[in-house]
Amino acid sequence: MFRNVKELIELAEQKNVKISEIMINQEVEVTGKSREVILEQMEFNLTVMEQAVEKGLAGVKSNSGLTGGDAVLMHNYIQKGNFLSGETLLDAVSKAVATNEVNAAMGTICATPTAGSAGVVPGTLFALKEKLKPTRMQMIEYLFTAGAFGFVVANNASISGAAGGCQAEVGSAAGMAAAAIVEMAGGTPRQSAEAMAITLKNMLGLVCDPVAGLVEVPCVKRNAMGAANAMVAADMALAGITSRIPCDEVIDAMYKIGQTMPTALKETAQGGLAATPTARELEAKIFGMSLK
């Protein structure tokens, strides 16, 4: 069993297989389930993600009225063709937003690694589907590779906003996605680790400050930026750029930042954006009272 990114990469290099393969084999070993059953379960999760993207792109609105409809705006903007960033990057943004808007509207999603950060991994995956035309199996592998890096973060740091701030939620999701993008684009396991490190470095310190305590503002837009961060970091790693700080040390730094972060900035709706005058007005409107 791999305990950190270093061991994960060494295993993949020794056996000359993809990271997804290491994760699938470990799952077989730990659960005692057959490879077929495990692949089927992941395909089910993939289908759930696909349906959430479609639903979000068709337009949803949350119960609170705080979020919804931005995925549609982004999609329409791309269609017009006058965008500044690359099309795949913006497509990933629109699909990450779509997923997280469905989440906020109490739709069905697959937590990756949590519900609040569920947009990043599928957002990037379904944008790459348009660009790289992967097989269904390659899409399933994408999720195992993302899962392998998330597994390391969850066991050595945290994937929960309440425990480690949003760097642990959307930050982890973005790092997981970056590593998986590299593999799907034909990069090496080592480049996946570089992409994860570069992404997470740029998410360090991100606080969890949900307005009115809801998984909506700023969560939806942080999923958008997590997806963009992952795409750019993956391109950097594929270009041969490396992280001066090794991936495991970045994960450890994220954990320690989370531990020293004040409670007011960890999903309590006491600080950050949640404590702004507008946020207090919104929560009074939604709940008929202030949470303060």
Added chain:
Amino acid sequence: MKYKSVFDIIGPVMIGPSSSHTAGAARIGRVARSLFGREPKWANISFYGSFASTYKGHGTDIAIVGGLLDYDTFDERIKTSLDIAESAGIKISIREEEAVTDHPNTARIHIGDEKGELELVGISIGGGKIEIIELNGFLLKLSGNHPALLVVHNDKYGAIAAVANVLAKYAINIGHMEVARKEVGQQALMTIEVDQNIDQKVIDELSILPNILKVTRIVD
């Protein structure tokens, strides 16, 4: 290693918006239902901490009631669970408690019908993972790191040995075990943490042992 499976990371499939406030809540409700063994006629649900202050926005109430109706985290019926419970004649009461608990996401569920009652306290620890910390007044000490079994049984000789024998037969290693009872010879509870996931076959075999009243998996 707190997380063992890739599906703890890529999953669960669930109804949004929060893995801790929605999926975790649904799982707490479903454990209560599973331990009760049938659909209750009434449920008194108390929320503490973050659950109390944000349950309406997160749908924690509909998630717990969905769990009581035996719905999984991804069951679409969760969204209308309050209406479904009402048409089924189940009386639901929700209370926001002010008491400060050890964990910010804590729920107490008291359910029952003409034949019996059950009371349970659960906490939602993140990513959809939960722990049950109290059952019918028994305090439970579960790390939440391992699959666990709750076995309600009659406080009679041989009951514990019989359960341990079945687990041994399937080569399941017990990592931690506690036995609690309120009075000698009355109902008692075994809490067993094991190293690997437990098949339904094992649960079925345990359930038919003499003096065993109810067997439930609570952590997968």
